[in-house]
Amino acid sequence: MLTQSTSASANHVNPAPAAVRAGQFGSLAMHPGIVVTEYSYKRGEEIYGEDEPADYVYQVVSGAVRTYKLLNDGRRQIGSFHLPGDMFGLESASIHRLTAEAIVETTVRLVKRRNLEALAGTDVSVAHRLWTMTASDLRHAEDHMLLLGRKTALERVATFLLEMDRRLAVAGMMALPMCRRDIGDYLGLTLETISRTLSQLHSQGILEFSGARQIVLRNRTRLANMES
Amino acid sequence: MLTQSTSASANHVNPAPAAVRAGQFGSLAMHPGIVVTEYSYKRGEEIYGEDEPADYVYQVVSGAVRTYKLLNDGRRQIGSFHLPGDMFGLESASIHRLTAEAIVETTVRLVKRRNLEALAGTDVSVAHRLWTMTASDLRHAEDHMLLLGRKTALERVATFLLEMDRRLAVAGMMALPMCRRDIGDYLGLTLETISRTLSQLHSQGILEFSGARQIVLRNRTRLANMES
């Protein structure tokens, strides 16, 4: 735990600029010694790599991020998609366990991990918050293991659509930032299976397209029954 | 609930009895207000159920535990096996996300979650320890998602054998507490596929059996190459 106090203890004098979607992250800007920076990444750009030092913790401001692991021959498993408001890159160890990449042009807010940890060392509520965030990632991973190990293609796609609808639908429509291959690598399927399954749901009138990535769910109940 | 024996804060006077494998959990008994209890469960007995209140945190003393999720039609995904020394049942929320069952006759040590949380509220090192433990569960889950989403049957079984060898081999031999069906439900495969894959590895001279559940790895290097 470093008790460093960087430049920005001035931050509590000039508090939280542009804290629109700030949530958890924004409130941190109130603490002296916590510097919040913004950075943008181009579509496809790597934010950090697997096994690299975990020096920063991130929050998506706009855009979308995928975090994934690779096997030596290129097979990829995406662990999660991070959408505006989501935090990612938080590790209790000093190394990132997955690679993070911008799916589209993406802006993130970031803070130094060692500053966060130092704060957690003096402020129990911050320590509790870090734990809670990691526990919520674990909860998602546990649900996803059930999906990957035991659900059918149709059940996986139904689960995916409901998750995305909940997380990014605006006025009943979701604009998916990721391609079919990303969805496949998230659900443990191929891009062709994703495409076929979406077509099937479309032909059953459960969803409507306006372009391949703009989807409206027409019958959430029926979809929820398919989740199994 | 069979045998029971409590050891209270009097523990720092009469220190750590039988703390052979105590690890993290044992040191908690040093704190006043932390009561460590022991319980034993019969083979197949449920320790806690999914969506039940998470009132206790557990450590395996002897035996083995599986934690899993079920789909409505009975399909099961085992998230992890817990072996002597392992903690399980730790949640930052108030509800268990998986069911825990004793695989064989099992003795656990347990403490009240709210006592642990109270301690974490005053002792940063305890708070940090809780976070670290959850983070380490997350790490395992992330590795397991890659296995479930992208590895072949052979790769899954190789990974499983190396994991178990590392965690429970004594004098080069591992005594698996779980049946083929459990292994299948952990690896997202059927029990028949587990059996066939083990037979195949046996015929290649990579492992030796003495009874279906006593396994000696003859060539860890070759197995590690199969992990992919």
Place this chain on the structure above:
DNA sequence: CGTCGCTTTGATCTAAATCAAGTTGAGTGG
């Protein structure tokens, strides 16, 4: 020493992968 649960092995089936064209559509430059 018979029974029952676990394991192995064989035969067959099938969901999803792979291979293979086309089609669409967003972005680029003329």
Place this chain on the structure above:
DNA sequence: CCACTCAACTTGATTTAGATCAAAGCGACG
């Protein structure tokens, strides 16, 4: 504003890894 390009997407044909169905072994325990 149009046409060209390239990546993303869809759809079809075929293959295959692993599931399912089925029937013996085996081994621990009462």
